[in-house]
Amino acid sequence: MKWKELEEEPCSMARTIGVIGDRWTLLILRECFLRTRRFEGFQSALGITRHLLAERLKKLVRQGILRRIPYQESPKRHEYILTQKGIDxxxxxxxxxxxxxxxxxxxxxxxxxxxxxxxxxxxxxxxxxxxxxxxxxxxxxHTHPGPGARSLPEKSALETRKAKARSRAA
Amino acid sequence: MKWKELEEEPCSMARTIGVIGDRWTLLILRECFLRTRRFEGFQSALGITRHLLAERLKKLVRQGILRRIPYQESPKRHEYILTQKGIDxxxxxxxxxxxxxxxxxxxxxxxxxxxxxxxxxxxxxxxxxxxxxxxxxxxxxHTHPGPGARSLPEKSALETRKAKARSRAA
DNA sequence: TTTGACAGTTCCATTTTAGAACTATAAGGT
DNA sequence: ACCTTATAGTTCTAAAATGGAACTGTCAAA
Known part of the structure; x- marks a missing residue:
């Protein structure tokens, strides 16, 4: 299972993990709830490399969890604030x-x-x-399948993988 | 901040993330709550590499989240079940x-x-x-410091890093 | 005697991350 | 005019983590 696939799994947990399930993302979100809004703020509070911070912030914006809002012109500066989806x-x-x-x-x-x-x-x-x-x-x-379930979700994933294994063996 | 340090941060969230804050660990735990108990079960349900699965299971056992229990002798076989800490x-x-x-x-x-x-x-x-x-x-x-807080936790971490930056510059 | 289930371990290639330096724009001091 | 600082990135290389596949060892069943 590659990470892109995670977000398409018929499992709300897998999909959520695909979005926020890594260490830096969770720590960035902690900072958001502690009212940090700016690049330098995240960077110095967390000690994350600037490279990764930029990349993670972009992803959170793409996912609609943060919004990037200008707070001054020339030089252009933005801050990152939680959307409702983020607050949730x-x-x-x-x-x-x-x-x-x-x-x-x-x-x-x-x-x-x-x-x-x-x-x-x-x-x-x-x-x-x-x-x-x-x-x-x-x-x-008690957990039971809902409308968005695949028919026999775990089994089908399992069988797919087994079939693959068999075809490789052949 | 390295990952070992996470578990020593004066922040319950950072410490928890140090233990369960990665994608495979969260998915393994999902399987545990869905009653998966054995190595092959985790492996085929998740498609995780056997190498990583073994490593993550060991870590969860070390952390007291799973217990490794023998279910047969010769060949020795074990299953992984949630402890109370895990159920929590x-x-x-x-x-x-x-x-x-x-x-x-x-x-x-x-x-x-x-x-x-x-x-x-x-x-x-x-x-x-x-x-x-x-x-x-x-x-x-409203969040406020508890007994386990460092004095001015964020600030001190920040200042430490700034001091480092200064000494490098000098 | 061969095959298959199970629970790993080992090896190498690819991807991610850490760590540091560099770019760019502009304000403010001297 | 020149230097420093603040801010928000980007780029580069080395180190670490992950993916993918094959291999090991034990036993039961065919």
């Missing part, structure tokens, strides 16, 4: 942070706390069912 | 899938639906505040 990545970011807070902190505790303006308290993000509001756990969820 | 990644997976369901589906609709056994309905995952139960949005969250 927030639950992913929070889920990642929360797992790190649970499993990767050292003895000193969490590096960052999150306060909910509405209720004023420091909180953890909790994932719940949109229908009944109960917290979700993997065991309570 | 579920909200990240669901958040990724949900973003894809919202922004990456084609005209045919979602490839997979999720049914909540407790209430019997197909659902979307929603992220809420642990304290007040309200759905979260990025704008309503």
């Amino acid at each position: 990545l927030y639950p992913i970011m929070m889920a990642i942070v929360h797992w790190g807070d649970t499993h990767m902190v050292d003895e000193r505790g969490r590096p960052l706390l999150h306060q909910h303006r509405k209720c004023g308290k420091d909180f953890d993000p909790v994932m719940v069912c949109s229908e009944c509001g109960e917290p979700l756990s993997a065991k309570e969820v | 990644l579920y909200p990240i997976m669901m958040a990724i899938v949900h973003w894809g369901d919202t922004h990456m589906v084609d005209e045919r609709g979602r490839p997979l639906l999720h049914q909540h056994r407790k209430c019997g309905k197909d659902f979307d995952p929603v992220m809420v505040c642990s304290e007040c139960g309200e759905p979260l949005s990025a704008k309503e969250v």
